[in-house]
Amino acid sequence: MSRLLPFTTFQSLVLLSALLLAMPVAVVVGFVFVPSGDVWAHLASTVLSDYISNSLLLMLGVSVGTLLLGVSTAWLTTMCSYPGRGIFEWALLLPMAMPAYIIAYTYTGMLDFAGPVQTLLRDLTGWGFGDYWFPQIRSLNGAVLMLTLVLYPYVYLLSRAAFLNQSVCVLDVSRTLGNGPWRTFFSVALPLARPAIIAGLSLALMETLADYGTVQYFGVSTFTTGIFRTWFGMGSAAAAAQLAAGLMVFVFALIMLERYSRRRARYHHTSRRHQDLRRYHLTGGKAWLAFSVSFSVLLFGFLLPASQLLSWTVSVADDVIDARFMQMLFNSLQLATLAAGLALVLALLMAYGQRLYPGKAIRYAVRVAAMGYAVPGAVIAVGVMIPFAWFDNTLDSWTRVTFDYSTGLLLSGTLVAVVFAYLCRFLAVALQTVESGLGRITPSMDEAGRSFGYRPLTMLRSVHIPILQGSLLTALLLVFVDVLKELPATLILRPFNFNTLAVRAYELASDERLAEAAPAALAIVVAGIVPVILLSRTITRSRQTASHLNDATAQDS
Amino acid sequence: MAIQLALNNVSIAYGNHVVAEQISFALNEGEIGCLLGPSGCGKTSLLRAIAGFEPVREGGIELHGKVVSEPSKQLPPEQRHIGMVFQDFALFPHLTVAKNIGFGLRKLSRQARQQRVDELLELVELSAARDLYPHQLSGGQQQRVALTRAMAPRPDILLLDEPFSSMDSDLREQLARDVRQLLRKDGITAILVTHDQHEAFAMADHIGVLGNGRLHQWGNGYDLYHRPVDRFVADFIGQGVLIPGRVVGNNQVQTELGLVTGEIDAHNGLPTEVDLLLRPDDVIHDDDSPMKAEIVGRAFRGAVYLYTLKLNSGQPVLCLVQSHHQHDIGEYLGIRLEAEHLAVFRRY
């Protein structure tokens, strides 16, 4: 076969789609070269240090919080047996369906100075303002708490999958070498699950950095609120994009640092034999403690805010739930399904491209494409809008001159632009999941397949996809839930008269009409529950698949 | 010598499924024991019970003079001071060779730990690999790391769960002998679980044959081979056939091959109608013998041929003959019997 290009067709396809998805990020970074006047000098001398320190503190807090909640609950539901474990196993994923700004509104409604909790406290004690201390929910700490409560499921999800797939033998060895369950957890199980935990954490942190709704409502000046303040307040889109570019460089550096730190260690399990997972049977105080930990996380992350939403919904249901509401629900589901499917195909393509052709060009293109997750949705949306509008207008000018026919805007203002923005933003979610799934397949399987003369696509279809089923479904469902919640890109790129649940919930909530916003928010949560439960079942099943797989390879060797 | 490990009437069960029943045996300090049996015989469960991963249903396990398992309570594995080597080695993929070996030494000072690791690495000739990760090692090297890791904290007893099963079969016996030497040098008490009798013979001082959750016999290799206590052991260990016979005196059995004389190991009294175990080496090729049998099969074993012969009654017997004696299938071979011990089992 003659090679005119330095890449094969497959490589070119991977590279092309990665570059296409990296385009909005590149557009945003491109603003670095647009002069933005004195804005930077002003920012640097006034608020920039606040933005940076608040963002770092927020990240630190959310890291600690999501690791603590996510890893501990994952370990409990995987390795221990205690009352309610079977329910917690899937229920602990539910907060994922809750948009962060919605949970922020509900908690503010409950805990603010004027809210029912403090009012009750005052009524009971006769205290007035200033007589007592009460934690301020609308603060940096509050924002950390809110984001932790909705983002820990990413850590939970991925670390649970890792715990489920780890070799029991390795844990046993540690115990025979004198380590108790706790030390075994910290010195073996945790380090082995590290890539998965880090993957979950980085998803949570990227979402944290991209969050605007929560921090803005809580009055915390972060890098992201700074981006919008600069854009909206000073009318300086360039300076805003430059801030966003700074954010991306920061995230990129973090990711590279983590990859460097584990450059030589491998996390493929050396064990080939899977024994049945025998859970620690907890009794008495320990069982009670495990139950309370799991239940509190579920209570604060889901039950409380969901019941607040429900009570608001009941109070306004008649006025709000009508045919247009059903149309919005349908729109949301349709977009989420489509985007999830496409994100999966692209993630598979890229993860696979990197695995087969570990070259720098593909690797960096894919990394840049995946950066979109850390960028606030509205910024990505502008990054999509600019090249799309440029393409449309250029084509239009050409056809006007050549054929005296105006094509108008072909792509701008269509759902294509909306879905494309989703893909740019959520590729990382699908990619992380698919990559961690691929990481569990040993390289020798690839080599075996190729030694039989399988071409890459044949390998993908006949070997990897069947093995990866669980990871693929996980990726699909994660993107689905994320798109259901997505707001800014939908808002700015959508066609006329096209509404989604998230748009409805946000518009009303931002006008401080929390009760009216509740039905749409609740519908998002409910629509997210089904995939979340499916997700959990997939992961539980994945262990069985993995052990069949390992039995098969053990026989072969 | 002090008893290092003792099992007293140990039974293990999962729900209603009993996997090991009334097992008793003991190992002295520095001895190497082996639990030998086909897969599913309960040997791994016993090993895991000794390690503390499985509770016992009945009986007790004593380690170093201390009860560690009984139905009412069991000491967790980490408090038993044992070492364990798993079938698949279970090396920690995120740690280097040196850190894998030093994993169980956290109670030592940094310096002492390093010294012990260095000493062990030298012993197993892996000093050059100290900073490599497990995935960078060959199978044999991984096996040595797993063994060394388990030996490092000088455990009271070392438990080996089919440690050679993933090795090439021609390497196994050699490795088993190497490991035995290593354990001997350090005076480590060990117990091995395997389904391969050659491994067991190469490594162990005492071997227990397990079948269907029962310990059939506890003894050394010679005894298991020549003095099996029941049909199961006779069948599982080595090769041989059972031919019908009749006990005619204190040390004589009348068979189709004539009167055989030897010490009879009588179990459960001495019945009259018996089956006599004939090992291939009990049947001697002798051209002068009046006893002839037809050759129906032969297998080349290097120094010897293993012939399958058919007696007049159709009863097969096995015979080992030096390989420079070539006989073809269909020929008749002169044979005679020569046995020190006669293993006989009641015929039903």
Next chain:
Amino acid sequence: MRSMRVFGLLVLSLSLLTAPILSQAAEQVNLYSARIEALIKPILDRFTEQTGIQVNMVTGNADELLSRLENEGRNSPADLLLTTDAGRLHRAKQADLLQAVESDVLSQRIPAAYRDPENYWFGLSLRARPIMYVKGKVDPATLSTYEDLADPRWDNQICIRSSGNIYNQSLVASMIAANGLAKTEQWANGLVSNFAQPPRGGDRDQIKAAAAGRCSLAIANTYYLAGMLNSDDPTEQEAAAKMAVFWPNQNGRGTHVNVSGAAVTKAAKNRDNAIKLMEFLTSDEAQHWYADVNGEYPVVEDIASSALLQQWGEFKADPLNMGILGENNREALKLMDRAGWQ
């Protein structure tokens, strides 16, 4: 094979997505609205009923809509831009996204201060930002002007939302116009030091905090107070009932107001319909609707405001042209940054 089928389905769905979404009604007008759908749709439906002109709408953040308009250029489908403040209309005009409109109806009904001198945009409703005080806790006689709020005697008594909010930006912009940059900065420093809490939440939250005792004064737009009084939620009603409105600067330039407004885009293809819609929004019916439903003040002079709004009394509004608010907005934000107004 199965993956190929999935791929085929995806391609099919994508091609459906690019199909024209708009039904080809004979008469239509396309709207980019910064006002949320729930607060504009009912009156737009009335317009369609009366004229038969279909209104297509995209709602969103004003600056994002401006970005979209700018990038779409001459092919933009938008005919009319609707915002909730004058600053953005001014910004759109500066960016050359609008066109001037000659309409006798608009010129006659809308006072000059509330529309662009060159008729690029028109105000449609007034949004006043007075001082609200806790009844019984503050003697209204002690209140006078916005400027007075920087006085140390109000230490730890003022609730106001973040400087990221456009209403605060335009309030400060109006003060820069009245008092100059240096004096306004001095004022902002004083005001910030009187904050009872770091700015957080929206205008309703400031009112609730004051009602609950956290501060004595809240600065908020009146329609939020009206919304709370009309709320289904009894705790909101209760909190709002504790508050009274004080109209500051009545002896001087008047209370700060902003407008919600509209402008015809430069790329408009349904220009006449867009103008018709704007004219409709200044009609008596629409102006009453703004007052009754949204709690905003009519921009047309002789329209009576709702009974609810009337209870707070008549007031004199700052006659500053809205365009100035837009011009000063950037300086206002930088000034607030320097003053440490979060």
